[in-house]
Each structure stands twice: as C-alpha cells, then as structure tokens.
Amino acid sequence: MTSDVSKIKFNQNFTTYQPAQAQESEQSGSIFNMNTETSPTYAYSVEKTTETEDVQSTKKTESTSKTEDIKNPELLAKAPSNKITVAGEEKQARIVVSLSENKLYLYDENGQAEEVHSVASGAAKTPTHKGLRIVSHIETYPYSSANGTKRQKNPKPYGPKILILNTVDAETGKSKGSNGEFIHGNSNESSIGKYASHGCMRMHNDQIVRMAEMVAPGSYVLIHD
16 A cells, blocks of 8 residues: 555446345344344454443544534535545545544545534554555345454444455555454444544444445445544
8 A cells, every 4th residue: 555545536326236135034132233144255364343432532522423413514525535446447445434523424426524423442552553445335234244353253243244355556556355344333322423433433223224225245445633
C-alpha cells in the first residue's frame, strides 16, 4: 500500500446486494430476531473483535441509532473524497471510514455521499488499520458456516451482519487476504462512537442490516484518518 491512498476511485456498478435466501429455519431464540442463512464456504481468517467491556475508551462521539440522522446534510457536505487509484486506474470507494470522526460514509454511483453512520473503531492499543479494503462477502448471524472462527464460537459481539473485508494492494489491485478487521454490528450499543474494538468497525445493528442490503461484494472500502 502506498501512502498516496487518498487518490483511490472505483468503477464498479453500485448494485444493491440482495442476501441469499435463507436456507435454515428462523431461530425463535435469536437475540437479533432475524432469519439465519447458510453462507457459501470461504477461507476464513482470525477476526479481531471483543466485547465492549474488554476495552475502555475515553473518547466518544455521542450517537444512538434512534437519534442519528444518517442523511444529515451538514455532515454529508463535509464528507471526505471517495476517489481512489487502484492499479493505476481511477475508481471510487463505496464506503469511506473516517477514524478521526468515527464516521462511516456511504457513496452513490456518482461519488456523492448519501449516508453517514457513527461507528466504533479500534482502541488505542488495538487500532483500526488504515488503507484500502474490498468487501469479500457478507455473513449473517449466527455465522454457523464460518467454521473454526471466533464469530462461529461466540457470534453475539458481531451483531446480525458482518461485511467481511480483504486488504487490497493499491499498486497492483490484488487482494492480500483479510487482516481480521471487519464491519459488523454489536452486542452493546453504547460502544458506538468510541475507540473500543480490537480493530473492527462496529455499527448500530439496524444500520449494519441496512448496509448489508445496500453494499455489494466487490465494493471498495477506504479507511483513513
């Protein structure tokens, strides 16, 4: 990854991601009250997540799902650029995460910021790494197909959905596999807006469900200060 990551843009079609039809029956005991589904088999890496109580933070942006205005025009007007360069080609990131603000911006096919969401990111000792990512695939609670992973053994901290991210070499455009830092829901809404995770980016649970429906695998994610 070069330091010139601010030049990064994407030419993908911003098609709405439609989750696969559920192949398992709805679990009445699900803490998220959602249908579970069987996902395809993928090569999984160790993910970096933690219960909110495990990591403390003194810096927080106040936010709750019910009060947050994801269409806030003042915030959207200040959205960072989503332009990137991958393997010498100008592209656009579908998502940009601003770690200094703990905000996640979603962009439309014209490169305009259309939504802004508060997130929790990595704590001081386990910071979220900056750089370019690509959405590999999307998983649904209880992550039963993610064999041998933390999210299969203890799915609750991840909330109802996970956007699995792979790192990308901006010079070559090639995926370098996952570093274990994903975008997902949470098991404690009070962590949102804090630097509280082991590197993952947490969202409000209703908002990660919305994000999973709007963002397609293959979308680029840019993480910066």
